Amino acid sequence: MFVFYLVPVIIGIFIRKSIKKPSDFLSWIYFFLACIPTVSLAPYLASSFYTGFIVNSIVVLVSFFLIFIGVIDENKIVPKIKGVNYKAMIIVVSIVTVFFIALLIKNYNFNFAKVIDLSIFKDAYLIRDEFRESKASSSALTSYAIFWLAKVLVPFFICYGLAFKKKYFLIIGVVLQVIIFSISAHKSFIFSVLLIFIIYILLVYRTTFYQWISALTLFSFTSIFLYKVFGFSFLVDVVVRRALLVPGVLSIWWVNYFDSHDYAYFNNSFLGNFFNGNDGLAAPFLIGKYYFGNEWTSANVNFAIDAYGNGGLIIVLVFLLLLLLILVVINKFAQGGNNKKLFIILFTVPTFWSFIETSFVSVLVTHGLFITFIIILFFRKNEEKS
Template sequence: MQIKWNKILLITGIAFYVYGLKLAYTDFISPAFSYFGFINLHPSAMEQFVSIVFVFIPLLWSNMHAYRPSRIVYWILYMMVYVPAMIVPDYVRIDNFDEIVILKVVLLFCMALIYMTGSFRLIPVYYVKMKTNVMLFLTALFSLSLWGIIIQTFGIHFNFSQVDDVYDLRETYRSQVNRVSGYAMNWQSKIINALLLALGLVNKNKLLICIGVLGQLFIFSITGQKSVALSSVFILMIIFCLRKNGRNFVLYFVYGITALVFLTMALDLMMNSSEFTSLFIRRMLITPGLLLSYYFDFFSVNPQVHLSHSILEPFLTYPYDKLPPFLIGEHYFGRVDLAANANIWADGFANFGYAGIIGFTVLLVGILHLYDSISANRNFIVSVALIAMPAWSLVDTSLITSLLTHGIFIAFIINYFLKTERKVDSLYETDHRFKLRSSLE
């Protein structure tokens, strides 16, 4: 009976989420940003119904408990990429019953693949013996090195006097950043600071939490990237939803994001603006769906790039004079300097079409399965915190870029070597090939 009610609650939460996205788009985002591509072509009831069916199909196989990191990644992609990809194209495309339906079927298949990862038999992992204090020292040394690079490049200053004008901050940041400092920024903000927040909450250490939050605010004051400022909230929200070993993670996560959608609209109603819906809904939730539609339309009729701008550059000739994000930025937004960075599936389609979407998903499945196997002997909250921000980057970044630039590889290294306590949940821990640690070593 409890399972039945949980499923009803999940379906209800997703229904409100979809309604909230549609309302935000038609009443707040499109009226304010139609000049920027967020148009409303008033899709028919049948078109919207088909899209909603695609939204709800994954709920047939989904349960409430997230007992592996791969399931957390699944729900991040479902809420922030898959659902918008089903809903948003209806409003910007003339015909929603052409090949876009095939795209939606392929995305549905990919969601099923990612969900299945959480049920795979774990790989036996041999852990190199390293004392916890030694690994903590090496991690702290690594963090200090990153801060050294950041400070050497940008100096020590909190530019909060300019926070209201984030575009100036971003322009200044782009003029100063280089490859090395860019890596340092990403690894510190997406991995190390997230680790500090997780360790602080697990061990009830307020100092670590404060250091993590202040670190994010300092990086935001340099980059002007609101995702950095919001990342602390995102990580804390994920950790809050993981209470009781993630037994009700899905309900907490779905209703948390749904509440955020309606809260931002309420704030804009009170202030007679579109500022909050633009920040929280347009940028974080609507744009991934919009860009996936644009990438699909463009690379359905123009040559795909086959990674000729990336790892296959030495072997293939790139067919354009601009990288894919700038191609989309110029073609659909009319701005030659706009990098319309897209998600894992949009990038996959730009490279190899449907095969690229499925291929990059299979690669992600392999990565998540290995991470699940490593995490079986590690604290669940710490493991999730390390992978959550790199997973979030998949919302607007390619998988290949996320592996190194956004820290997936670094998350693997830290989670492998840093021994943390794993609490056993007898209701869900069914794979007994791993002896879970009862204390820090």
């Protein structure tokens, strides 16, 4: 199984060395945060050669598949579609944003004081429990609204402000994101904003693939140094443990588990109706119960391994084909001037990142990829190419 250690090197040869399309960003983060951790840990954690081969084959297949999408000439496949002037799109997004914020005001509590004194990080789990209770008694639309705001609609303003140098859009977006964060204390909401800023800096300075590798390696060793010398654990928890180790461990555990158990067949989701799979726990909770001893623990994993747990390799292939269609269209309508291309790439960051940590269906619906797709499909802003 150690022979798979050569595969990341091969992928590194073929992967695009600079981000020119939105799909390139996804191919980079999947390679860094799913492929490398899984391949590295499989020889030690896989229950058998078979399970190690399967899990490695899936993440390697996805990595090469995303590279392939990046070299497709989408202009020969996707027809031109008449879009909407950017001013009209901003108005529509603003109206929808205000409507969803009104839903939040009606149904949830805002913890502004805890944000100001930073105690929201200490009380995060208490606030999240309160949020879940309120969510249980609210409508489905309200439940989705907070994630659509945090992952799509509010980032729209932040990304527009950064790409087109509109400070007031940027300020409005950041303030709204902090307000939304005060409701549920989901750290991913703040992380999404930080990630957008980080990717913005990397894109503006035209950082290459090898520079990303160097930066990630340096950051990882710095995190470990700060932990060993000063006992500062935040960075090592976030960078080394959460971003690099946990995704690989969970990917292998998922394949280990479903090698000896029936597939989940989308338990407790609308797709379960087509597979008679609504009688048991959803796949992430099955893993949480088996490995952590708690059926309330949701052990989410990247979209491809999640697909395997819900139906095997055939479901992986089906979701890859759907992802192909989505990415080719997004790549097509990301074309234009540098500012527009920068805006589209930044705008896809929060939802594309979700592919690393949850299922395809969750990314599409709960995390709002379908909204991101619609906005990109019709967003038009003329500018000179450079």
